Amino acid sequence: MKAVVVREVGKVGVEEVAEPEISAGQLLVKIEACSICSSTDVHIVEGEDPYAKLPCILGHESVGEVVKVGAEVDGFAVGDRVVGGASGGLRPDGLYSCYGSMAEYGIASPLRAPKLPASLVAEDAVLAFQAAECIHGVRIAQIESTDKVVILGQGSIGLIFTQLAGERWADQIIAVDLLESRLDVSRRLGADFTIDASLVDPVEEVLSLTGGLGADVVIEAAGVPESFRQSFKMVRPGGKILVFGYHVKPVDRFEAIEFYYREPRVFGVRGFGLTPAIGLENLTIAVRLLLEKRLLSEGLVTHVLPLSKAEQGFMHVGDKSAIKVVLKP
Numbered sequence: 001m002k003a004v005v006v007r008e009v010g011k012v013g014v015e016e017v018a019e020p021e022i023s024a025g026q027l028l029v030k031i032e033a034c035s036i037c038s039s040t041d042v043h044i045v046e047g048e049d050p051y052a053k054l055p056c057i058l059g060h061e062s063v064g065e066v067v068k069v070g071a072e073v074d075g076f077a078v079g080d081r082v083v084g085g086a087s088g089g090l091r092p093d094g095l096y097s098c099y100g101s102m103a104e105y106g107i108a109s110p111l112r113a114p115k116l117p118a119s120l121v122a123e124d125a126v127l128a129f130q131a132a133e134c135i136h137g138v139r140i141a142q143i144e145s146t147d148k149v150v151i152l153g154q155g156s157i158g159l160i161f162t163q164l165a166g167e168r169w170a171d172q173i174i175a176v177d178l179l180e181s182r183l184d185v186s187r188r189l190g191a192d193f194t195i196d197a198s199l200v201d202p203v204e205e206v207l208s209l210t211g212g213l214g215a216d217v218v219i220e221a222a223g224v225p226e227s228f229r230q231s232f233k234m235v236r237p238g239g240k241i242l243v244f245g246y247h248v249k250p251v252d253r254f255e256a257i258e259f260y261y262r263e264p265r266v267f268g269v270r271g272f273g274l275t276p277a278i279g280l281e282n283l284t285i286a287v288r289l290l291l292e293k294r295l296l297s298e299g300l301v302t303h304v305l306p307l308s309k310a311e312q313g314f315m316h317v318g319d320k321s322a323i324k325v326v327l328k329p
């Protein structure tokens with residue numbers, strides 16, 4: 001089968017590799033679509049992910065059709081359409097599977113594979129992963145519908161949070177990014193205010209938008225030291241910070257004195273849930289929102305390419321001309 005493989009840092013290639021073999025508790029899925037995760041996949045390619053090993057097959061945000069059911073799996077049949085997900089590990093051919101679903105076939109765990117109706121197109125369905133992560137974050141931080149929320153970073157995660165604003169999980173959304181083109185999408189998707197951090201100091205702007213107090217909740221979805229530091233300076237005393245970004249670099253020059261002055265409550269988020277049960281719950285909610293068209297791929301999915309053009313897809317993500325790229329085998 002064809003798969004997107006990283007053998008050395010900085011190089012993405014499409015190769016012919018053996019199909020994966022499932023264990024008794026897994027599902028073999030024929031992948032319909034897999035999106036490029038601008039965090040995990042990109043950090044693996046750039047050699048910045050401390051948990052990834054090379055050479056590896058990329059990809060975790062996938063959907064597909066079950067073509068083989070492990071002997072010990074109940075409740076699934078060949079032909080079911082599922083949110084893929086994938087399992088990591090070392091394959092017999094020496095390739096690591098960094099989730100491994102940017103390929104023609106992938107492995108899904110029945111514990112984390114909600115079924116998908118035929119009516120949901122693959123380009124929308126792949127958003128279920130990131131949407132589930134956002135839903136997980138909203139639940140962890142117990143964000144209230146009366147909260148003023150700042151979202152630092154308007155990549156696909158930040159924009160999903162912004163779009164979910166219509167679900168009344170927050171009272172007011174202040175979206176921050178360095179790219180005006182993204183803030184334009186933020187406004188279309190429901191942001192009440194946007195701040196171009198390449199032109200103004202976002203901390204000062206947030207303080208002025210909140211009467212000098214600071215935001216009830218800051219969602220740090222940029223994953224860079226600067227936005228982490230800013231989060232602690234724009235949250236109101238007693239407010240909440242949700243550290244969502246995948247920080248592959250250490251945060252330097254952090255002024256821990258803010259813990260004293262602002263007494264913030266700080267939350268971390270790992271994927272769409274620490275346990276399979278929580279993950280399945282969040283994924284199921286995400287699929288429902290997509291089905292009910294309360295979450296749309298429009299404005300978020302900017303490119304749909306064949307799997308063979310994976311390299312081009314990564315270039316678009318790298319130069320920020322794309323927000324979300326979906327690859328189809």
Ligand SMILES: [Zn+2]
Pocket residue numbers: 037038039040060061129
């Ligand atoms: Zn991801």
